[in-house]
Amino acid sequence: MAHGKRFRAQYEKVDRDHAYPPAEAIALIKETASTKFDETVELHVLLGVNVRHADEQLRGTLALPHGLGKDVTVAVFAQGQQARDAEAAGADFVGGQDLVEKVQEGWTDFDVAISTPEMMKSVGQLGRVLGPQGLMPNPKVGTVTDDVEKAVNDSKSGKVEYRTDRQAIVHMAIGKASFDEAKLLENYQAVIEEIVRAKPSAAKGKYIVSATLATTMGPGIRVDASAKVDRDSAGSASETAPEPVTA
Numbered sequence: 001m002a003h004g005k006r007f008r009a010q011y012e013k014v015d016r017d018h019a020y021p022p023a024e025a026i027a028l029i030k031e032t033a034s035t036k037f038d039e040t041v042e043l044h045v046l047l048g049v050n051v052r053h054a055d056e057q058l059r060g061t062l063a064l065p066h067g068l069g070k071d072v073t074v075a076v077f078a079q080g081q082q083a084r085d086a087e088a089a090g091a092d093f094v095g096g097q098d099l100v101e102k103v104q105e106g107w108t109d110f111d112v113a114i115s116t117p118e119m120m121k122s123v124g125q126l127g128r129v130l131g132p133q134g135l136m137p138n139p140k141v142g143t144v145t146d147d148v149e150k151a152v153n154d155s156k157s158g159k160v161e162y163r164t165d166r167q168a169i170v171h172m173a174i175g176k177a178s179f180d181e182a183k184l185l186e187n188y189q190a191v192i193e194e195i196v197r198a199k200p201s202a203a204k205g206k207y208i209v210s211a212t213l214a215t216t217m218g219p220g221i222r223v224d225a226s227a228k229v230d231r232d233s234a235g236s237a238s239e240t241a242p243e244p245v246t247a
Contacts, residue, residue: 014221022227032215032221033217039176041214043171044171044172044213045211047207047209048209049207059164060141060161065186065190066186068160068173069175072111072112073112075114077137089152091152103129104129108129113135117145177215192208196208
């Protein structure tokens with residue numbers, strides 16, 4: 001794929017054979033974010049797991065310390081009082097069978113889908129539309145629930161879902177290029193800590209194979225995921241001695 005002059009100029013700033021300490025990687029990310037819009041900063045973590053085995057797959061939710069820097073659009077499949085609760089909590093789209101039919105037609109202008117258990121018989125038919133986009137409600141991550149008010153509040157406050165894809169990679173946004181470095185570092189470290197915490201007991205060998213940071217339109221920057229960020233000092237973040245992530 002051919003890249004423009006701007007991308008090539010930013011690409012030349014990155015040592016492709018070097019895994020940067022997190023603070024250096026974040027500083028370089030901000031330097032290489034050169035578009036006119038506020039780019040999203042993404043973290044891609046390749047894991048040493050076999051996703052063909054159900055007991056080695058990862059899926060969960062995480063509340064980033066500083067959020068994502070964007071408004072999260074929430075759709076709720078609910079009826080009656082639960083629909084009213086969802087609206088009161090700030091859900092952007094609320095409906096029952098009417099909302100199901102709208103999605104069946106291909107409409108997916110939302111970031112998070114939440115459903116009551118009662119509605120899942122109908123929502124389950126939307127797998128072909130919502131599944132490929134990672135939007136299918138799931139009780140394991142709290143998006144199939146009777147407490148729609150809490151689910152909406154959690155989503156609006158920046159709680160995000162993560163999961164391994166078919167290549168055993170976890171892809172997550174960790175903020176915007178306009179965030180200051182300390183906030184990006186804290187969000188980055190929160191993701192790494194969560195992935196380590198969620199390590200499947202069946203996983204063997206090296207767990208975190210590689211980690212790469214990138215902006216929406218920028219080059220990938222390899223990160224030394226074994227270097228932990230010290231977030232104890234208020235308003236700042238510094239690196240401490242590496243901690244193993246293979247155990």
